[in-house]
Amino acid sequence: MELAHKVSNCKDCIYRSWAFKNLSAEELKVINVKKTEKFYRKGENICLEGDEISSFMYLQTGLVKLFKTELNSKEHIISIAKPKDFIGLLSIFSNTKQIYSITAIEDSIVCFVNLEIIKKFIKTNGIFAIDFFEKISAVSDSVIKTRIDINTRQLRGRIAYILLFFSKHIYGSSKFNLPISRKEVAELIDMSTENVIRVLSEFRKDNLIQIEGKNIEVLDIKRLEKIYELG
Amino acid sequence: MELAHKVSNCKDCIYRSWAFKNLSAEELKVINVKKTEKFYRKGENICLEGDEISSFMYLQTGLVKLFKTELNSKEHIISIAKPKDFIGLLSIFSNTKQIYSITAIEDSIVCFVNLEIIKKFIKTNGIFAIDFFEKISAVSDSVIKTRIDINTRQLRGRIAYILLFFSKHIYGSSKFNLPISRKEVAELIDMSTENVIRVLSEFRKDNLIQIEGKNIEVLDIKRLEKIYELG
DNA sequence: TATCATTAATGACATATATCATAATATATA
DNA sequence: TATATATTATGATATATGTCATTAATGATA
Structure with missing residues (x-):
């Protein structure tokens, strides 16, 4: 059973003040029209290893896990994302396919922003590009730091x-x-x-x-x- | 004893065809003037945890290790960079200080490009920004993948x-x-x-x-x- | 509710890995 | 070159961790 939820407007979005804060009203409007919001029940897959990457995903509410299925079919969890987090790793900018799977571990709402639009704004809005780069870099480095902290x-x-x-x-x-x-x-x-x-x-x-x-x-x-x- | 080496010109640099391929001749000239090349003997430190970050560093020749000193003063190596590799992690874009140390494990030549110049080009040259982002993202994700591959x-x-x-x-x-x-x-x-x-x-x-x-x-x-x- | 499947809990045991000790090399340094 | 220092090597042993077996508790499903 799909639960309905009020689709939010980008200009009111919690995420806006984070990665998207340097977008103009016009640019936000473009994103608002093209974005998709989707609800996932606990346990549902958001994407799987091998899926085509076409969106930048961030978590509005809930909790999701990023994981990899090993050869022996054991699962290895790489990170857990919380609301306002960018979901996934930077590979969305260097790969065409997901290298990990993502599943909701609590009921979650994920927002999908077309990746081409993000890339377009990186090209055309330098201030946004720098800020976005800084934010995303921090996420990636924090995953590395966590893996080291755990494994040592x-x-x-x-x-x-x-x-x-x-x-x-x-x-x-x-x-x-x-x-x-x-x-x-x-x-x-x-x-x-x-x-x-x-x-x-x-x-x-x-x-x-x-x-x-x-x-x-x-x-x-x-x-x-x-x-x-x-x- | 410092060994002299021929300082190279950015427009002939191996790195140019990688991360810097979308810079114009003019932009390369700016980098060429502002960059520094430095030779390190095997065992010499290139930077230490806590150092101010002011440069984007890449390795021209040699081999370096990125590592962290644990509380018990044990060292933990995070990654090894080879020629043409960007040295360090993305934190240079989100931190002001190095969170890891870098040391040459073979005689090495490191090239330092002022970070402000890179950021300026990210702002003003959209094509460069996207390409640079993609390249750097791949490096970061590969570190994560390696850590997982090892620890599983x-x-x-x-x-x-x-x-x-x-x-x-x-x-x-x-x-x-x-x-x-x-x-x-x-x-x-x-x-x-x-x-x-x-x-x-x-x-x-x-x-x-x-x-x-x-x-x-x-x-x-x-x-x-x-x-x-x-x- | 009854049944089944999954998760949680614990003990006994096997295995993987670290630590300690010691010696032999190799490497750096005076 | 001689001496000190660090690295490599190996065995014995301690410790940490995983695996297997069993039961209890919980949650899902008919």
């Missing part, structure tokens, strides 16, 4: 990272509903599902967190940060 | 990756002189130095490679590729 740590440090990531970065609250399964956490931080569960239990017994299924509350953020910092 | 494999797969990386990607020859120590290999693929040495010995005993100190020859590339693919 061991299990406890990685789980601490995930807890801090969701509580601080995604939800801004010490209490939150983990939107992904333990298996997906494992796919995100390169460890086995059992060990994700085990370390979470360990943290619970240690009064670092409280767990009731997907409901998690961070009880001792200072100590959790220390565990993260020490690796 | 275990030791044997990672060593296979390194051997294939140097023989195919860097030197284009089955016989090459490994430019980094076993310790640096370990820092590049997140494993202990002893295990790097151990797996290399194992590959030697298995007739996959021949080793004499830093001189390595890949004897059975097909089997090595299989080891890499299977992880």
Whole structure:
């Protein structure tokens, strides 16, 4: 069942003040006409490895995961995007096909802006080009930094990272509903599902967190940060 | 001792046909006047974490490593750049300070182009902007892909990756002189130095490679590729 | 509601990897 | 050249992590 939602106008969009802030009213109008908004239920695919790339995608509401299916058909999650994030990686500017898949992990609304229009504005609006480039660069570098931060740590440090990531970065609250399964956490931080569960239990017994299924509350953020910092 | 080298002209530069191909003769002349070329001996630092960023850097000759010093003062290598590569990550467009350090791992000549000039051309030359963006995006995504490829494999797969990386990607020859120590290999693929040495010995005993100190020859590339693919 | 499938949880065990110790080389430096 | 220092090499051992097995809990579906 498709849920209807009010299609927003670009000039009122939260994203405008970010990557699109240097577009003129005229340019925004062009985007407004050509853009598409689409609603995805939790679990639905937004795009798959190999799909043609024709849009710049950003997330209006919800949460999505960017992932790759390995040869052994295991999935590896590369990053999680939150509202106002550009979804995907820079390859949309250097590839014609998606090299990763994207799936909603919460009900989400994704906005698709034709890539040719973005490219046209990069060509014709220098101020927009520079600003857009800076913003997009930051996103890309943050993915690299995250991958390094995770992989230079061991299990406890990685789980601490995930807890801090969701509580601080995604939800801004010490209490939150983990939107992904333990298996997906494992796919995100390169460890086995059992060990994700085990370390979470360990943290619970240690009064670092409280767990009731997907409901998690961070009880001792200072100590959790220390565990993260020490690796 | 500083070695003199013939300062090259941008219009003859190998890099021109890559990222700078859409600049006019006039624009190239501006870059040519403002750019700096610098020679670094193997082991010399090109820049350090925290340095002000004022240049777009690319490698004319040699080989350099981009790395981060962890809290425990261990070094973690993020990527290795070869001639014609843009050095560094996109953060030069979104940060004012370097977030990683760069050191020459072979005698190298680095060319520094003032970043403000690049930004000016992005603003004023749309065709250049798009092309430059596409090229730089590919570099960034390739770093992400590499990190994933390495970290989703275990030791044997990672060593296979390194051997294939140097023989195919860097030197284009089955016989090459490994430019980094076993310790640096370990820092590049997140494993202990002893295990790097151990797996290399194992590959030697298995007739996959021949080793004499830093001189390595890949004897059975097909089997090595299989080891890499299977992880 | 009853049934089935998925997820979460935990223990026992196997395996992969790191660490420590020691020696042999190689490389840099005085 | 001699000496110190770092690198390479290998074995023994400790530790971290993954895998397998089993059960409980949860959620989906008929």
